[in-house]
Every structure is written in C-alpha cells, then in structure tokens.
Amino acid sequence: MTIIESIRIALRSLSANKLRSALTMLGIIIGVAAVISLMGIGRGAQQAIDRQINSMGTNLIFVSPGSINQGGVRSGQGTAQTLTYDDAVALATSGLSAVAAVAPEVRTFGQAVYMGNNVNTQIVGVTPEYETVRNYRVQSGEFISAGNVTARSTVAVVGANIVTTLFNGEDPIGQTIRINNVGFKVIGVLEAKGGGGFGNQDDQILVPLTTVNTRLQRGNFRGSNLVSQISVQATDASQMDLAIQQISEVLRERHKIRFEDDFTVRSQQDLLETATQVTGILTLFLGGVAGISLLVGGIGIMNIMLVSVTERTREIGIRKAIGATRGNILAQFLTEAMVLSVFGGFIGVGLGAVMARVISAAPLGGTLVLNSVVGLDSVLLATIFATAVGLFFGIYPAYRAASLNPIDALRYE
Amino acid sequence: MIELENVYKIYRMGDSEVHALDGVSLKIEAGEWVAIVGPSGSGKSTLMNVIGCLDQPTAGSYKLDGVEVARMNDRDLARVRNRKIGFVFQTFNLLPRTTALANVELPLIYAGVRDRRPRAVEALERVGLGDRLHHKPNELSGGQQQRVAIARALVTNPAIILADEPTGNLDSKSGAEIMELFHQMHTQQGLTIVMVTHDPDIAAQCERVIHIRDGKIIGDEHNGDRRKVPGIAEQMKPSDSVILESVAAGATR
Numbered sequence: 001m002t003i004i005e006s007i008r009i010a011l012r013s014l015s016a017n018k019l020r021s022a023l024t025m026l027g028i029i030i031g032v033a034a035v036i037s038l039m040g041i042g043r044g045a046q047q048a049i050d051r052q053i054n055s056m057g058t059n060l061i062f063v064s065p066g067s068i069n070q071g072g073v074r075s076g077q078g079t080a081q082t083l084t085y086d087d088a089v090a091l092a093t094s095g096l097s098a099v100a101a102v103a104p105e106v107r108t109f110g111q112a113v114y115m116g117n118n119v120n121t122q123i124v125g126v127t128p129e130y131e132t133v134r135n136y137r138v139q140s141g142e143f144i145s146a147g148n149v150t151a152r153s154t155v156a157v158v159g160a161n162i163v164t165t166l167f168n169g170e171d172p173i174g175q176t177i178r179i180n181n182v183g184f185k186v187i188g189v190l191e192a193k194g195g196g197g198f199g200n201q202d203d204q205i206l207v208p209l210t211t212v213n214t215r216l217q218r219g220n221f222r223g224s225n226l227v228s229q230i231s232v233q234a235t236d237a238s239q240m241d242l243a244i245q246q247i248s249e250v251l252r253e254r255h256k257i258r259f260e261d262d263f264t265v266r267s268q269q270d271l272l273e274t275a276t277q278v279t280g281i282l283t284l285f286l287g288g289v290a291g292i293s294l295l296v297g298g299i300g301i302m303n304i305m306l307v308s309v310t311e312r313t314r315e316i317g318i319r320k321a322i323g324a325t326r327g328n329i330l331a332q333f334l335t336e337a338m339v340l341s342v343f344g345g346f347i348g349v350g351l352g353a354v355m356a357r358v359i360s361a362a363p364l365g366g367t368l369v370l371n372s373v374v375g376l377d378s379v380l381l382a383t384i385f386a387t388a389v390g391l392f393f394g395i396y397p398a399y400r401a402a403s404l405n406p407i408d409a410l411r412y413e
Numbered sequence: 414m415i416e417l418e419n420v421y422k423i424y425r426m427g428d429s430e431v432h433a434l435d436g437v438s439l440k441i442e443a444g445e446w447v448a449i450v451g452p453s454g455s456g457k458s459t460l461m462n463v464i465g466c467l468d469q470p471t472a473g474s475y476k477l478d479g480v481e482v483a484r485m486n487d488r489d490l491a492r493v494r495n496r497k498i499g500f501v502f503q504t505f506n507l508l509p510r511t512t513a514l515a516n517v518e519l520p521l522i523y524a525g526v527r528d529r530r531p532r533a534v535e536a537l538e539r540v541g542l543g544d545r546l547h548h549k550p551n552e553l554s555g556g557q558q559q560r561v562a563i564a565r566a567l568v569t570n571p572a573i574i575l576a577d578e579p580t581g582n583l584d585s586k587s588g589a590e591i592m593e594l595f596h597q598m599h600t601q602q603g604l605t606i607v608m609v610t611h612d613p614d615i616a617a618q619c620e621r622v623i624h625i626r627d628g629k630i631i632g633d634e635h636n637g638d639r640r641k642v643p644g645i646a647e648q649m650k651p652s653d654s655v656i657l658e659s660v661a662a663g664a665t666r
Contacts, residue, residue: 077564229491259576318506320566321467325488401531406467410506 003335010335015311021340024304027297028344028389029351032382033289041359042283044372049275053268055193055201057135059100059237061244062271063091063230066262078276084264087254088127089234094250098243100235103133104214104227112205113178114166121162122204123179125212125227133233136206141173141188148208154215156184160192161202178200179205180362182215190305196402211301240267248382291385296336305337305397316401317409330402338387345386349379414572414605415441415464420473422459422628434460434470441621443572446599446606446618453611454637456628458659461609465500465575466493478572492653495523499566500622503578505558507550513561520569540594540597556587563594574598576608580615592618 014021065082071127087102091164106125111118130136133145138157150182155176159381163172193201207216213224232241244265251263309316316329356372416650422434433456441447460495462468463475467484469490475482477493485493494500501606507516517533526532540560550558559579566574576595580588592615598604608619616622619638 009522012511012515075535173478306534314506315508318508319519319523321494321506322520323491323569325491325523327488328523363607407462410467410502 002111003064006262006331006335007286007339009332010339013308014336014339017308020304021070024300025340025344025347027300028294028341028386029297029348030037030292031294031388031389032339032348033352033355034293035382035385036349036378037284037359037372038286038290040340040352040356040372040374042286043280043375043378044356044360045282046276046279047373049279050272051270052201053275055135056268057133057231057233058268059234059240060133060268061232061234061240061247062266063087063232063247064228064266065226066260066264069368081224081225081226082229085213087251088227089228090254091247093248094131094246096243096246096250097233098236098239098246099232101129101133101233103129103208103231103233105129105130105229105231105362106209106217106226107228108212108216110179110205110216112162112166114172117163117168118168119165119203119394123212123216124206124208125216125369126203126206127209127279129232130206133231137191138188138359139191141186141393143348144189144206144208149210151208152214153208154182154184154211155187155208157188157206157393159190159200159202159204159206160199162205163189167204177205179207180216198255200254209235211399231369242271247280294385294389298341300394301337301340301390302397304340305333305394306400308336309333309401311405312401313409315407315410316404317412319408320404322408326402329404330398333398333401334391337398338390341390341394343385345383349382352382376395414443414478415607416474416476416479417470418474418476419464420463420470420475420511422456422463422468422511423471432628434463434487436473437625437628437630439623442605442606442641443605444603445607446457446595448616448622449607449625450616450622451612451615455626457568457576457609457625459628460625461575461607462606464573465488467500474603491523496569497571497573499563499569499571499574501562501566501574501576501579504520505524505555505562505580505582507549507558507561507565509550512547512549513542513564515555516561517565517568532568533564537569539567540564550635554587554638555583556590559583559591559660560594567598568635571604573607576606578610579608579613580610580612588615599658 006061017019017299054066064081066161071346083104085104091099092102104127108123108125110118110123112123128144128146130339132137136143137280139160141157143157144155149187156179158166158177163169166172167175172189173187176183177186178184178358190206201258203265209227217224230245232247247265249260252261255262307334319329319332333397353374356374360372417439420434421432421496422436424433437456439460449457449460459468462472463470466477466485469485470483471514473483477497482490482493484533500506508519513534514530514661516536517529517536518529521532528538534543534546537543540563542557542560542564545553545561548557553561559582561624571656573656574595578608579595580591583591594607595608597617599606608615610616619636620638
C-alpha cells in the first residue's frame with residue numbers, strides 16, 4: 001500500500017466526519033498560527049530595536065558619567081556629575097589613534113512654544129560633530145555650527161516630528177520658538193529617523209551645547225560645564241577595543257582615578273547585545289506560550305483519534321479480515337493523525353502570517369512601527385512541530401487500532 | 414486443500430476453560446461445497462475463524478494448501494486472508510459511507526493491485542450489481558449489500574469462500590438469490606465454499622454437511638456433487654438424514 005493510497009484513505013475517512021475533523025484541526029491551526037505570529041512579532045521587535053541602535057551611527061562608543069556612591073548606597077548609572085565638556089575636548093584633542101570624532105551632548109527637558117502650540121520634549125545640547133557621529137541628516141536649513149557653540153547662540157535644529165506638532169507642517173526655518181522662555185531661531189530641520197523605544201529621536205530639539213548649560217539648565221546646573229554623555233566614533237570597527245582603552249586612560253588621568261572609574265564606557269555593540277538578549281528572551285517566551293497551545297492541539301488530535309478507533313472497531317475488523325496487516329492499520333490511523341496536523345499546520349501558517357501582518361499594521365505606541373517578520377525558519381519550525389505533534393499523539397491510538405484482534409473487532413457492536 | 418488435524422481452541426474464562434474446538438480433524442478438498450452446521454455455541458464459528466485464518470488454534474495442526482497456518486505471523490496470516498480466502502458475513506460487514514465500488518476495491522488495495530477499478534467493476538457485474546457501483550450500503554437492500562460483500566470476496570480470485578450465515582439476515586427470496594449466486598460460483602468457477610449455517614434448508618443445498626457440537630465433529634455426510642445437477646429449485650427439499658433433523662431441532666430450540 002503506497003503513501004498516496006494511505007493519504008487517500010485517510011482523507012476519505014476524515015471527510016466522513018467533516019465537522020469533527022475541522023474542530024480537531026482547529027487546535028493545531030490556532031497553535032501554529034500563534035507560534036508563527038508571536039515569533040514574527042518578537043522578531044519584528046528585535047529588528048526594530050536593532051535598526052534604532054544602528055541608526056545612531058557607526059562604530060560608536062558611549063561614555064557616560066558613573067554612579068554616585070553615597071554611604072554605601074549606589075545610585076543609578078549617570079547620577080554622578082563627573083563628565084564635563086572639557087573631558088570631551090580633551091578626548092578630541094589628545095591625538096588618540098583610534099578615535100575619529102567626539103560628540104558630547106547634554107540633555108534636558110523643556111517646553112517649546114510656537115504661536116499657540118507647545119510641546120514638552122527633550123532639548124539636546126550638541127556640538128557640530130554630533131551630526132556626523134550620531135548619523136543625523138539635515139533635511140533643510142543647516143546644523144549647529146562651531147561658531148554657534150562658541151557664541152552660545154540661541155539657535156535650534158528641530159526634529160522631523162516637531163515640524164508637525166509645533167508648526168502644523170509649515171516651514172519652521174527662520175521662525176522663533178521659545179524654549180523655557182528663551183527665544184530660539186530655528187535654523188534647520190532634521191531628516192526623520194523613525195523608530196521609537198528609548199525616546200523618539202524625531203521629537204528632539206537640538207541646540208548648541210554651551211547654550212543649554214548657560215541659558216536652559218536650572219538651579220545648580222546652570223552655568224555648569226557638565227555633559228550627559230559623550231559619543232565617540234572609533235576610526236574602524238576593529239579599533240573599538242583600542243578606542244575604549246584610550247578613552248579610559250585619558251579620563252582616568254584627567255579625573256585622577258586610582259581605584260574605581262567614575263564613568264562608564266560602552267560600545268554600540270554592547271547595547272545591541274543587551275537588546276538582542278532581551279528581545280531573544282521575549283521571542284522565546286512568546287514562542288513557548290504558543291507552543292503550549294500547539295501541545296493542547298496535539299492532545300485534541302489524540303483524543304479524537306482514540307474516539308475514532310473505538311468507533312471504527314468494526315471497520316478495523318473488516319479491514320483485517322480482508323487482508324490488512326497490523327502495519328496497514330497502523331499506517332492508516334497514523335496517516336489520519338498526520339493529515340489532520342499537517343493540514344492544520346499549513347492553514348495555521350497562513351493564518352499566522354495574516355495575523356502578523358495585521359498586528360504590524362496596527363499602530364503601537366505612537367510612531368513605533370513593528371514590522372513583524374514571518375521567516376521561512378519559523379514556518380518550517382511550526383510545520384515540522386505540527387507534524388511531530390501529529391506523529392507523537394497519533395502513535396498510541398494507531399497502535400491500539402492495529403493491535404485489535406480481528407474476531408473481537410468484527411463482533412464489536 | 415484444508416487439512417485440520419486434532420485442532421483445539423481453548424478460551425480461558427476466569428478460572429474455567431472453554432473448549433471451543435475439542436480435537437477437530439477435518440479435510441476439505443479443493444472444489445468442495447461444505448456446510449458446517451450446529452447449534453449456537455457448538456464451535457462452528459470458531460472452526461470457521463480458524464479455517465479463515467482470523468484465529469489460530471491453541472493446539473493441533475492446520476494446513477492450508479500444505480502450509481502450516483498455526484506457525485504464521487500476523488503479516489502472513491493477513492496475506493492468506495487477502496489472497497486465498499474470501500469472507501462473506503451474516504451482517505455483510507461493508508464499510509459504511511463508502512460506495513459499493515470502493516468496498517470491493519478494498520481487498521485489492523491491501524493486495525497491492527494497481528489497476529483496481531476494472532476488476533472491482535467486473536466483480537460487481539458478476540453479482541448483478543453493475544448498475545449500483547456508486548451506491549453506498551445504506552442505499553442498498555440487504556440482498557444487494559450481501560451481493561456487494563460477495564463481490565468483495567470474489568475480487569481477489571480466492572480459492573476458498575468462507576460464508577458465515579450468509580442468508581441469516583435476509584428474507585427468503587433474497588436468501589434464495591444469494592444461494593443461487595453461491596451455486597453459480599461453485600459450478601462455474603469451481604470455488605471451494607465453506608458455509609456456516611443452522612438452517613437445514615441451506616445445508617441441504619451443499620454437497621457435504623459437517624455437524625459439530627460441543628467443539629467436536631459428530632457427523633459428516635455427502636449429498637452428492639451439486640455441479641452435476643443443473644437446477645437449484647429441486648435441491649430445496651431437506652435431506653432425510655436423522656442427524657440433520659436432530660440438529661434442526663437443536664437450532665429451533
């Protein structure tokens with residue numbers, strides 16, 4: 001008896017009980033669809049985060065202030081105010097072989113007002129290097145110049161979203177906005193970077209670094225020289241480790257450090273790895289939840305197959321009487337279970353892909369776009385898993401059917 | 414062709430042993446038409462199952478075409494049932510929701526025959542159901558269903574037809590038609606037919622009647638070769654055998 005023959009017999013007996021077969025398959029369909037769509041979402045989240053980290057620039061090293069250690073209690077990273085603009089200047093001018101560019105930044109929150117509109121957003125104090133190091137592009141107008149920084153000019157370069165939220169889509173160049181009651185002339189608009197997650201880059205307003213410290217910061221911070229972070233671009237991907245070492249040496253010397261660094265140096269790669277780890281766990285978790293539903297679907301198949309064997313005891317007896325071997329009967333019931341699970345698997349893959357597409361289309365948290373990715377591997381995985389489920393849960397009922405004694409089976413009412 | 418020697422079939426029911434077959438020795442030659450008669454519980458169905466390779470004897474030897482069946486494994490037994498034996502049951506035992514044609518094709522599937530349809534159609538035409546190929550069992554009368562079952566038994570060209578009360582569930586007219594069909598199979602194709610029955614009228618139509626009671630053969634008589642007699646109507650009168658009368662009494666008891 002060929003495989004095609006077995007499949008034909010299986011299809012015939014499954015179609016004899018269409019509703020029951022469909023309901024049994026539903027378990028597998030939902031399981032596989034869940035695996036496909038949830039893994040797609042996890043994958044999409046991973047790619048979105050990767051994209052965002054990569055959009056920050058290339059070969060980046062982030063230097064942040066260390067944490068305050070007060071009376072044995074360690075506060076969060078960046079709570080100490082140890083990094084200064086002078087540190088950044090020193091890193092740029094020490095002639096470090098592995099360092100290509102240095103871009104310090106200072107971040108604060110502010111309210112920007114234009115006409116009747118206002119928006120609360122991040123104000124980032126930057127230097128001209130920020131544009132290239134952090135991979136920003138000016139869509140119109142110009143970026144903050146070195147002259148702006150030395151002159152502490154009140155000029156601003158706004159993110160793409162600001163144009164819509166504050167200017168209702170009009171051309172903002174040349175207009176004056178008020179940030180924390182200080183007037184700033186808009187000299188440029190940034191190209192949209194997309195993405196979301198940790199503070200949307202398109203919602204920022206960039207101003208000269210020195211202006212933030214002298215005009216926008218409040219209280220103790222006003223007039224200080226502090227920076228929130230220094231982005232350093234290494235000359236080459238292979239020079240990252242050397243760059244980190246050189247940066248650390250210069251800063252330790254400047255800060256006169258003997259024991260513990262009061263700053264943290266992390267590469268873009270570290271960020272990416274952390275993010276990948278987090279999203280990887282997320283994907284695994286989602287896949288696991290979906291896998292459980294697939295397992296439940298498999299138990300459904302086993303249940304129905306057991307009922308089916310009991311119900312068709314007489315049929316099994318007839319088949320044996322006219323020449324079916326144990327192997328034939330085993331193959332028949334196993335094929336039925338497999339047909340259920342494989343068909344369910346295929347339909348589930350289709351449904352899962354549609355679900356992933358629908359979820360991608362739905363806006364999640366503002367401009368964050370989750371392009372869920374249904375990879376060939378997850379399709380294969382789900383199909384193979386569904387088949388394995390069918391095989392695993394089909395074996396016992398099929399074995400029961402095959403071991404029936406033909407005489408008893410024929411007498412069964 | 415069929416050779417049983419001192420065959421025992423013992424069932425264990427709790428502590429007690431039931432001897433369904435108690436030392437049966439029997440020889441059936443190719444081309445014979447044999448009836449096995451006996452009251453219910455006499456062991457005739459067990460004998461039939463053993464002959465049909467559905468069951469294996471507890472002790473003794475059963476040779477089919479000179480091959481010892483008692484030592485066969487599941488696969489060989491299935492092959493023998495498929496190739497050498499055709500079954501006809503009292504309750505027809507057709508697959509429900511399956512067309513007559515598909516039912517008749519079934520043994521050919523297990524035989525590994527590729528070009529099944531023409532053979533199945535031919536078998537159905539032989540039993541006079543050429544116009545009912547795509548009817549399902551529930552769309553056929555009892556007599557027609559039994560014809561489908563006979564076509565299914567014939568389709569693999571077996572040497573032996575085993576029939577277990579083939580007319581038991583039929584009215585007398587359909588029963589007579591089915592018997593006519595067996596008669597044809599016997600006379601025209603020389604098939605060996607073994608038929609279990611408790612109906613003396615049916616037994617009388619067979620060439621040889623074997624009486625069984627309590628697992629033992631208690632009588633074996635020959636009615637003459639049916640192949641030499643043209644019609645069947647005159648064969649309907651019961652045999653005047655004394656033993657047969659006693660069996661008939663047992664059956665109606």
